[in-house]
Amino acid sequence: MSKNLTKREEDYSKWYNELVVKADLAENSGVRGCMVIKPYGYAIWEKMQAELDKMFKETGHSNAYFPLFVPKSMFEAEEKNAEGFAKECAIVTHYRLKNDEDKPGRLMVDPNAKLEEELIVRPTSEAIIWSTYKNWIQSYRDLPLLINQWANVVRWEMRTRLFLRTAEFLWQEGHTAHATKNEALEETIQMMNVYADFAERFMAIPVIKGVKSENERFAGAEETYCIEALMQDGKALQAGTSHFLGQNFAKAFDVKFANQEGKQDYVWGTSWGVSTRLMGALVMTHSDDNGLVLPPNLAPIQVVIVPIFKTDEEFDAISEVANELVSQFRRANVSVKFDNRTTHKPGFKFAEWELKGVPIRIAVGPKDLENGTFEIARRDTLTKEVKAKEGIVNYITELLDIIQKELFEKALNYRNNHITEVNSFEEFKNVLENKTGFVSAHWDGTGETEEKIKEVTKATIRCIPLDRKFENGNCVFSGKESVGRVLFAKAY
Amino acid sequence: MSKNLTKREEDYSKWYNELVVKADLAENSGVRGCMVIKPYGYAIWEKMQAELDKMFKETGHSNAYFPLFVPKSMFEAEEKNAEGFAKECAIVTHYRLKNDEDKPGRLMVDPNAKLEEELIVRPTSEAIIWSTYKNWIQSYRDLPLLINQWANVVRWEMRTRLFLRTAEFLWQEGHTAHATKNEALEETIQMMNVYADFAERFMAIPVIKGVKSENERFAGAEETYCIEALMQDGKALQAGTSHFLGQNFAKAFDVKFANQEGKQDYVWGTSWGVSTRLMGALVMTHSDDNGLVLPPNLAPIQVVIVPIFKTDEEFDAISEVANELVSQFRRANVSVKFDNRTTHKPGFKFAEWELKGVPIRIAVGPKDLENGTFEIARRDTLTKEVKAKEGIVNYITELLDIIQKELFEKALNYRNNHITEVNSFEEFKNVLENKTGFVSAHWDGTGETEEKIKEVTKATIRCIPLDRKFENGNCVFSGKESVGRVLFAKAY
Numbered sequence: 001m002s003k004n005l006t007k008r009e010e011d012y013s014k015w016y017n018e019l020v021v022k023a024d025l026a027e028n029s030g031v032r033g034c035m036v037i038k039p040y041g042y043a044i045w046e047k048m049q050a051e052l053d054k055m056f057k058e059t060g061h062s063n064a065y066f067p068l069f070v071p072k073s074m075f076e077a078e079e080k081n082a083e084g085f086a087k088e089c090a091i092v093t094h095y096r097l098k099n100d101e102d103k104p105g106r107l108m109v110d111p112n113a114k115l116e117e118e119l120i121v122r123p124t125s126e127a128i129i130w131s132t133y134k135n136w137i138q139s140y141r142d143l144p145l146l147i148n149q150w151a152n153v154v155r156w157e158m159r160t161r162l163f164l165r166t167a168e169f170l171w172q173e174g175h176t177a178h179a180t181k182n183e184a185l186e187e188t189i190q191m192m193n194v195y196a197d198f199a200e201r202f203m204a205i206p207v208i209k210g211v212k213s214e215n216e217r218f219a220g221a222e223e224t225y226c227i228e229a230l231m232q233d234g235k236a237l238q239a240g241t242s243h244f245l246g247q248n249f250a251k252a253f254d255v256k257f258a259n260q261e262g263k264q265d266y267v268w269g270t271s272w273g274v275s276t277r278l279m280g281a282l283v284m285t286h287s288d289d290n291g292l293v294l295p296p297n298l299a300p301i302q303v304v305i306v307p308i309f310k311t312d313e314e315f316d317a318i319s320e321v322a323n324e325l326v327s328q329f330r331r332a333n334v335s336v337k338f339d340n341r342t343t344h345k346p347g348f349k350f351a352e353w354e355l356k357g358v359p360i361r362i363a364v365g366p367k368d369l370e371n372g373t374f375e376i377a378r379r380d381t382l383t384k385e386v387k388a389k390e391g392i393v394n395y396i397t398e399l400l401d402i403i404q405k406e407l408f409e410k411a412l413n414y415r416n417n418h419i420t421e422v423n424s425f426e427e428f429k430n431v432l433e434n435k436t437g438f439v440s441a442h443w444d445g446t447g448e449t450e451e452k453i454k455e456v457t458k459a460t461i462r463c464i465p466l467d468r469k470f471e472n473g474n475c476v477f478s479g480k481e482s483v484g485r486v487l488f489a490k491a492y
Numbered sequence: 493m494s495k496n497l498t499k500r501e502e503d504y505s506k507w508y509n510e511l512v513v514k515a516d517l518a519e520n521s522g523v524r525g526c527m528v529i530k531p532y533g534y535a536i537w538e539k540m541q542a543e544l545d546k547m548f549k550e551t552g553h554s555n556a557y558f559p560l561f562v563p564k565s566m567f568e569a570e571e572k573n574a575e576g577f578a579k580e581c582a583i584v585t586h587y588r589l590k591n592d593e594d595k596p597g598r599l600m601v602d603p604n605a606k607l608e609e610e611l612i613v614r615p616t617s618e619a620i621i622w623s624t625y626k627n628w629i630q631s632y633r634d635l636p637l638l639i640n641q642w643a644n645v646v647r648w649e650m651r652t653r654l655f656l657r658t659a660e661f662l663w664q665e666g667h668t669a670h671a672t673k674n675e676a677l678e679e680t681i682q683m684m685n686v687y688a689d690f691a692e693r694f695m696a697i698p699v700i701k702g703v704k705s706e707n708e709r710f711a712g713a714e715e716t717y718c719i720e721a722l723m724q725d726g727k728a729l730q731a732g733t734s735h736f737l738g739q740n741f742a743k744a745f746d747v748k749f750a751n752q753e754g755k756q757d758y759v760w761g762t763s764w765g766v767s768t769r770l771m772g773a774l775v776m777t778h779s780d781d782n783g784l785v786l787p788p789n790l791a792p793i794q795v796v797i798v799p800i801f802k803t804d805e806e807f808d809a810i811s812e813v814a815n816e817l818v819s820q821f822r823r824a825n826v827s828v829k830f831d832n833r834t835t836h837k838p839g840f841k842f843a844e845w846e847l848k849g850v851p852i853r854i855a856v857g858p859k860d861l862e863n864g865t866f867e868i869a870r871r872d873t874l875t876k877e878v879k880a881k882e883g884i885v886n887y888i889t890e891l892l893d894i895i896q897k898e899l900f901e902k903a904l905n906y907r908n909n910h911i912t913e914v915n916s917f918e919e920f921k922n923v924l925e926n927k928t929g930f931v932s933a934h935w936d937g938t939g940e941t942e943e944k945i946k947e948v949t950k951a952t953i954r955c956i957p958l959d960r961k962f963e964n965g966n967c968v969f970s971g972k973e974s975v976g977r978v979l980f981a982k983a984y
Binding site: 035036039046079082086091094118121 | 523583
């Protein structure tokens with residue numbers, strides 16, 4: 001197993017691209033901008049899905065499935081939303097291929113099979129879903145409608161990167177409808193909190209909760225709540241968004257309900273989503289120059305057992321002990337793999353599982369058999385220790401919890417050390433050029449200023465933190481009045 | 493709750509269409525040929541997915557995800573497969589909309605955003621997956637490759653019906669690669685057996701295992717194994733297929749491996765799938781004129797508790813008992829719903845849960861409280877009985893097992909009574925016109941005869957059963973020699 005992984009210091013972006021491929025998470029496909037999610041990467045995504053799905057159901061949501069295609073006339077009904085996605089969407093125009101008479105064995109689009117109306121491959125599903133909700137909602141008794149969908153979506157991005165920005169990606173999108181503005185707002189905030197809770201407890205990624213500035217808001221939303229994470233290179237990553245849609249989509253699709261007094265009113269909406277982009281965040285938060293580091297709560301394999309042997313007899317004796325250990329771990333709900341391949345040497349296996357980020361490695365050799373011990377190695381700290389086999393399963397389950405907690409704390413320390421308050425634009429630029437991370441600065445609240453700052457520094461407002469203090473100050477760029485700081489950063 | 497469900501006798505097809513909508517399984521969308529799978533229908537599909545996914549993993553498969561789009565040149569590489577799907581595929585030709593200057597507020601396809609190469613929305617993924625496998629397989633050590641994908645696919649069907657035939661549908665598609673022909677054949681048969689096991693144990697649908705005639709074979713396969721079920725109207729439904737691909741796709745995509753002797757050889761392939769079509773089979777196998785009948789193993793709600801009350805005091809007293817029962821069921825892993833809506837009368841609730849096929853209904857009224865009893869109603873038999881509350885949870889869990897078993901037996905009896913051996917074409921036609929079901933007949937083995945029989949009777953060969961006896965006879969149509977019977981039927 002030759003790793004040859006570029007070091008983060010040398011080229012963080014190259015390190016990331018190589019690691020995603022070498023650790024068998026994903027790779028580019030033969031289709032422009034679309035990725036193949038490989039089994040090991042998909043197994044992590046499945047664990048994310050399972051946890052999120054449970055959290056959505058616990059908060060009263062049900063899953064459903066809506067069409068992949070959106071007819072053009074439906075797509076354009078909510079103007080801002082349409083405008084926001086029109087420039088990067090895949091469009092189906094025909095429904096049949098025929099033999100190309102000029103090129104034997106080749107096919108061509110059949111010009112006689114042109115659709116009367118073009119179909120947009122969904123970049124997001126508000127349009128198709130609200131056009132359906134119109135028939136589902138008549139009275140307040142039909143509300144709230146709390147639905148989630150796991151699906152693929154397509155946004156025709158010109159510059160793509162595995163997980164972070166791909167033409168097709170997988171995600172979930174919640175779409176809810178409510179009788180009152182307050183209830184819709186509460187739902188929006190609840191789902192942002194669900195995302196934050198998931199990010200912190202499972203991904204071990206600390207996040208900042210906030211709202212987006214108008215420039216960064218979802219097209220068609222009244223307000224976009226978000227969770228923002230910080231990667232090891234000091235760039236921010238938007239890890240989840242939850243949109244308060246007001247009555248915009250209800251008006252665009254004429255979704256009204258009779259309230260308790262029998263009066264007709266437009267429904268209030270929300271939508272919220274996280275995507276396979278989270279995989280990129282996971283990689284960039286914890287991993288190192290040796291490869292992936294996975295938090296135990298999302299690792300497809302939490303413990304790997306590697307036998308160290310020279311003879312068949314040794315292999316048999318170690319296998320017996322290892323198989324017994326495997327059974328014990330399974331009973332304790334620890335996902336474990338006994339790497340009993342005889343085609344590869346221990347060194348190769350060590351490097352492979354290190355690259356793939358398995359949190360704990362247990363090595364067993366002839367000496368361990370004699371002494372009744374195991375060699376335990378932690379992936380995150382790269383430390384090793386020898387432990388007696390008595391109580392090993394308890395020890396390991398506790399160690400998994402410790403690793404989970406320490407990964408979060410390490411990321412939290414890094415993040416907290418990379419939020420810098422600045423009071424001048426010079427300082428602002430200095431931080432972005434040197435220390436990087438979040439820059440906490442006063443802003444005059446205008447899109448023009450935000451745009452100009454972006455032109456000069458490439459940094460955008462990541463969010464207006466929900467817990468910010470009200471503090472009078474002056475915008476670092478325009479000098480105009482401000483009532484509190486917002487967080488700027490360069491972002492993925 | 494007004495049911496107004498057409499009776500099966502009157503118009504089976506209308507009954508089916510109405511039931512799927514009224515029971516909240518699915519509905520047609522604003523997109524031609526595409527359905528919306530509603531939360532209740534999707535909850536059944538999720539249970540199917542969970543069980544199948546477990547079975548796939550237990551047989552060594554991993555999930556992954558491949559792109560939605562297939563470039564035309566890749567699509568056409570395996571000629572038979574391309575030919576089979578070319579006439580009904582959605583084609584992406586452009587990647588951007590722009591403002592329509594003639595119509596303010598409207599969008600149009602931007603003619604300057606034409607793709608260099610058209611993209612086909614996958615109707616099945618052999619092409620994109622085998623083009624990927626080429627890079628994953630070098631040596632026998634990389635084999636077998638056992639991968640499954642849960643995905644949406646699109647086939648541009650002209651006449652669609654909810655679940656049974658839709659332009660977009662959800663499915664899983666397994667795609668495996670092997671070093672030897674035998675191993676690939678074993679995999680093909682193993683997965684057919686997994687499907688049969690799933691259909692019988694979870695869906696309570698008896699199936700016949702067999703192979704398809706050449707006419708009905710998957711485009712690009714050497715052999716298609718299938719499971720065939722029989723609906724209540726005597727029409728057959730193909731419930732799952734497993735294809736032995738030979739080396740066809742390996743040759744089309746140049747997927748070779750070095751065997752143990754170091755020689756290069758083409759890889760052997762299989763693919764296998766089941767889809768949301770199974771939802772149609774589930775509905776049509778068990779349901780009746782009152783609505784859905786769901787087998788307990790797939791019912792999202794296995795037991796519903798309906799309170800019968802006049803006063804608030806009665807409601808409170810019943811709720812206390814019901815909530816305690818709910819806790820007991822949850823501990824016993826029975827999925828239960830206490831329908832405590834005060835906005836609807838018991839009669840409405842009874843009809844609603846009957847329509848939705850909940851296997852067991854428990855009614856609790858003031859008299860039951862006095863007597864320490866419950867009224868238990870079975871959805872499948874529409875029978876009622878009063879039971880003492882002692883031991884009720886055990887009784888219900890056993891009853892769920894009994895219902896599951898009896899639904900299967902009822903369907904099995906019906907199916908077995910609708911396999912008719914015929915020895916002349918007159919008999920053949922008679923059966924199809926009157927009793928319907930499967931017709932077991934000798935066939936000369938030619939596609940021409942099969943085609944002619946189809947023209948006259950609309951029946952096709954559903955399968956050559958794996959367990960058929962070798963028996964000399966004469967083709968019912970051509971009179972030519974035959975060595976065994978095959979099963980014909982009209983089919984969905």
